[in-house]
Amino acid sequence: MYLTDSDLKAIWLTVRLAGIVTLILLLVGTPIAWWLARTRAWWKGPIGAVVGLPLVLPPSVLGFYLLLAMGPKGPVGRLTQALGIGPLPFTFWGLVIASVFYSLPFMVQPLQTAFEAVGERPLEVAATLRASPLDAFFTVAVPLALPGFLTASILTFTHTVGEFGVVLMIGGNLPGVTRVASVQIYDHVEAMEYLQAHRLAAVMLIFSFLVLLVLYTWRPGTKKGV
């Protein structure tokens, strides 16, 4: 067997995490991006900066604050305990929430750019053709911004797959629960299992390359005249 069972488990966990985070961010990030693309409010700047923070912040810093917030004494932790869910750190869902924050800019920024490129005119046209704003959003803005949705989803997914610092802070290293592929590689190296580390690292490398290859070569809707 090329990969061990625990390697496969880690890969499956990583895919599940990245998939769930991408879905959540599609739901959460789309309205944020839409708002950022169209608002003229003065707090567009500050909100945009907050959304972009994870791009520049060391993951450990982000992880540290999230750990405090979700810990037993933090505001989020108290809420989850009061609801009977218990504290979130070192659970899969804690990792999901942390990753949502960590990957937020990778969803919002490409979407914002795509919505800005669509512009006001198609929506005005839709309004003169009897489409309500919500109707126009789904039947005009979304289809026209579809390449942006694709880019944003792929970037979010791959970025979540590649995260490491936040995982260590929030998730720790529990097999099958929070031990994702990047952590698994780290474990192999720590244990001097270089062959295992090589194999898993190669899988990650090939996966990342293939995704980027798709992203850079196949772009629907960018044919001439659009």
Added chain:
Amino acid sequence: MTGIQARFQLNWPGFNLDVDLELPGRGVTAVFGHSGSGKTTLLRCMAGLERTPTGRLIVNGEVWQDERHWLPTHKRPLGYVFQEASLFTHLTVMGNLRYGRSRLSNGHKVSLEQAIELLGIAHLLDRKPERLSGGERSRVGIARALAVSPRLLLMDEPLASLDVKRKQEILPYLERLHDELDIPVLYVSHSSDEVARLADHLVAMEDGRVLASGPLAEILARLDLPICLGEDIGAILDTTVAEVDNTWHLARMEFAGGSLWARDQGLSVGRRVRVRVLARDVSLAVEPPGNSSIQNALRGRVDAMADDDHPGLALVRVQVGDVMFLSRLTKRAAASLQVVPGQAVWVQVKSVALME
């Protein structure tokens, strides 16, 4: 109650719109003026694309907005043709036409087939907009606006982005629209040619205000608007082809008060044709003209005169029968002819343009 009442005020940095208009509830009303005069903004206000809390718009008895009501754009039964055709690039031509169509609730006066046939786009239905020429795009844009069976059609320089040849290709379709559909149209343009050809009613705008509003011929015969109309000031006549002279390839165009010879363009006798006579092509004479290359000479009476936009020029309005002609003269010529209101003169017309 028929008619359109529109009152809008907007105060933007560097631009004010202040408009209070009563427009006919049928036919084509041209909104004419230089760029920046507020034509497009007026149209956007009527469509509800600009918020005007103090605005008031009543279209043939239906209140679209006043102090208490405000219909959002998608609830206004209008059609809007944007300056660039602005087709949805993710849909085919048919998809574009159906977009508005499928969102209609009640009875439609215009059928989808009618819109397709009127604009001659039946062969384009399966294409994506990127595979259409500029002229075809414009026609699809117009058909799409018609397909929602609007009770008011707003057209914002639908031909502005096209070259002369494409314009000539589309104008006949617009004329058919005018003749075959009973939908009031507001047509924004800065081309006096299009206005002369299509409009029944004219609104002249400048700096966000209305300079004049009234029936086309009446406004064009006004002497106080030369700045607005510039080189293209002149008279519009509704004429009938009275006879065709096959020897000289000329047609006699009859109007209330006389007739004019124009180049024969293959029109049949009895056909009604709109004719334009530019002020710069009209000269005046006190004596009956003798031998001259100018074949059209009419007897008229000086009605009024005014300064033109150039200090050396004057505009003279002459009544011939029921029709007003405008003549652009140098002030020196006017002085040497001693032109005064009430004086009988000969009107010599050098060139007649058939708006066909």
